[in-house]
Amino acid sequence: MSLATATPPAPSAPPPSSPSTIAERAPRRRVSPERIAAILTLGAIVVASVIALADSGISIPSMIESWGNAERFFARVGTITFPEPGELLYLTALTIGLVLCGTLLAAVISVPVAYLAASNTTPGRGWQAFGRFVTVLTRAIPDVVLAMVFVLMFSLGSLPGILAIGIHSVGMISKLFADAIEQIDEGPRLAIRAAGGSKLQEFTSGILPQVLPSWVATVLHRNDINLRGSVVLGYVGVVGLGMEMSFAFKSLNYSEGLGIALVMFALCVVMEIVSSVVRQAMLGGTPSGRGLGDRVVRGVQNARARGRATAVPAAPRPASGGDLEAALRRPWDAVRIRNTIWGWVALAVVIGSVLVCNIQWGDLVTFWAKIPAIAVQFWPPSFGNYDAATMFGAMAQTIGIALAATLLAFVVSVFVGSLAARNVAPNGTVRTSMRLLLVVIRGIPEVILAIVLIVITGLGSQAGTLALAFGGIGLLGKLIADSFEEVKSGPERALRATGANRGQVYASATLPQGTRALIGHSFYLLDTNIRAATILGIVGGGGIGYYLLNAGQGSNYAVVTAIVLMILVTVLIVEGIAMWMRRVFR
């Protein structure tokens, strides 16, 4: 457009350049104050991370020492044992059922929340602010904290766990769901409006079918996360494998504790594979490769494709020739059979989950009455017997663990992630082995790893930091590799054409294009690690979590409120900084 518009010939052309040097005429490089501030903040965070890492006492000698600890530990434990099969089976079913119920609850709640929060469906600005507030708040309060509160309100059982998981998961699911709604093709929705459809009909017929795949994928992904997190819920009194494990460790029955941890590991891996299979079955197509499960599905698919000749998809052809009555009967083609089977299986799983949880529905009626009595115990917040310095120190330690773990993970991830990127790796073998390494790391639930490491090495925060860093490599390394593979290949080709070597191409073309993603992903990891570091304290990893658990078990609810507020503020600050960084380094 601007090209087509003819600009009138400029009568006053710029005066011929006066005899001055190019350096004088060149415009000054301008950096906006905001960018400077962001760079300084980033620098400060890096320095703080380095200090935290130095303080954490992680060193080669201490690792050797912890290796020694581990050897002695295993000598003492002897063999790993499991609970008796019947009980193990029940506990496993209970854990899965509880997690599924919680995730489903969140999935249902997240629909209206996302509807309010998405800019193209929200009924008004006030409603949108409310939706966003719910999203941020539910995400910021750790599920462990919710579980502690709910355990107080309900007679023991599965309800506290379900509600804690359900409420906390609303944040992530509705955030991603709202993002998906904002990215839909508006056309079908407009077509329904033009046909006279109501707002609700626009949503259910024009929007929902478009976002359903991403919603299902998000819910399944969240379910994996919740299963991993359910172990920690056991430490605050939610029934299931986690609680059994915490009992075992507390009663120094290490062989059984480790046995349950092993079961938990296996369960996480199996669940990832199952959810990937379900995703694939419901959505069709090949999974794009998030984690271990997707890889397995892809592998099976490839093997099957190799095994048979390309099948010709038979187009379903119902009776034609004007016989509308006959056409009314939908043919039972492969797709319909598959969908029906999956539908019934899903229904059976949901019903099974609800049954195994043995929910005390009566509690849902009675607990409202208890809220006022319990609420007054939580308010006003106070540090109780602890002095403020101790508490702030503990919070600082938690932040320190998160920073140190993020820094460690970052350094290793940039290396591993780069080599795992197709356009950086020197050859296919290196790339494949690095990708595989990342997949294996991601398969291991880090909090369970932390619990085991802490128990085995007896080294509280150090073991926790290492476990978080380890898990972080799996996440960050993959994200880095993916974003490096997504950079435009043009600049790299251009540089290679100038005769630049591999390292120069990486430094001048790949890295600059990937910087923004690198910063964004690192903050995402920091964000995750702050929450995880809080939880670490609860399982013996030091920091604020320890005081949180103590306060909860000692019924010092005012202290619980104070600590939760501290965590909330920290999480919100980190999230705010992360959003700011993503905006500035765009």
Added chain:
Amino acid sequence: MSTPVGNEDPAVIDVTGLTKEFGRTVALQGASLTVARGEIVVLLGLSGSGKSTLLRHLDGLETPTSGSVRVLGQEVPRLSGRRLRALRSRMGFVFQQFDLVPSLTVLENVLTGALSELRGPRIGLWSYPRRLKLAALGHLDRVGLLDRAYQRADTLSGGQQQRVAIARALMQNPEILLADEPVASLDPESSEQVMSLIREIAMDEGLTVVCSLHQVDLALSWGDRIVGLRHGEVVLDTPAEGLSKAEVMEIYGRVATSTTELEAIEVELADAATDAASEPRLADGALRS
């Protein structure tokens, strides 16, 4: 200007002095248009001349800055909520991009055309009454796609998808059919097919049609009346019969203002002169470049 407003048959569409501004852009500038029942009117105009904006006003998808939009005896901008939806349900709208829900079956897409006569949300084929399903299948048969009823919408070709969209519009039992460049994303052959389908249905059902098009050829062969828009103003309003492509282009030339526009028209004129059955997309491409 010959605007056949029969006294005994009041105009179904009556737009007077319609102006629409988007910030500083003036999309429509005092546009007026009267359409009698059963007429097939084609809106012609270069890109950005306001065709889509005018059509969207007729369906109440846009609020005018000033002017009046009367459709089926009702002042559209005054309506809202249930009454606006009721009026919309009497008008079918066919879009350039078909705008089917890709993951739903063809049949369910057609059924969404009937949402306004149903209360509440509908998810899945089973949630529609049998009566409507039969009607939808009938409309699919009408557009020649009955055998595709249970296929996903995104597995159809562009031309087929547009025919599904027409079936969806028919589902409303409309009195008016609005179509915004219904064939702009289609190849010449599918374009012919879709346009003749629209004309055929309009004749059979006595529909009033307002359809915007880019291609002068198509406009002349399928419209009763040609309405030309330029910069949001109606600059041409004449029966299509006996009109030649060159004449239409000449009228364009007389009102063209900027040099770039004149050049674009010259290209199209030359194109028309060299080959009567020229490929429309070619001229279109020249216009856009």
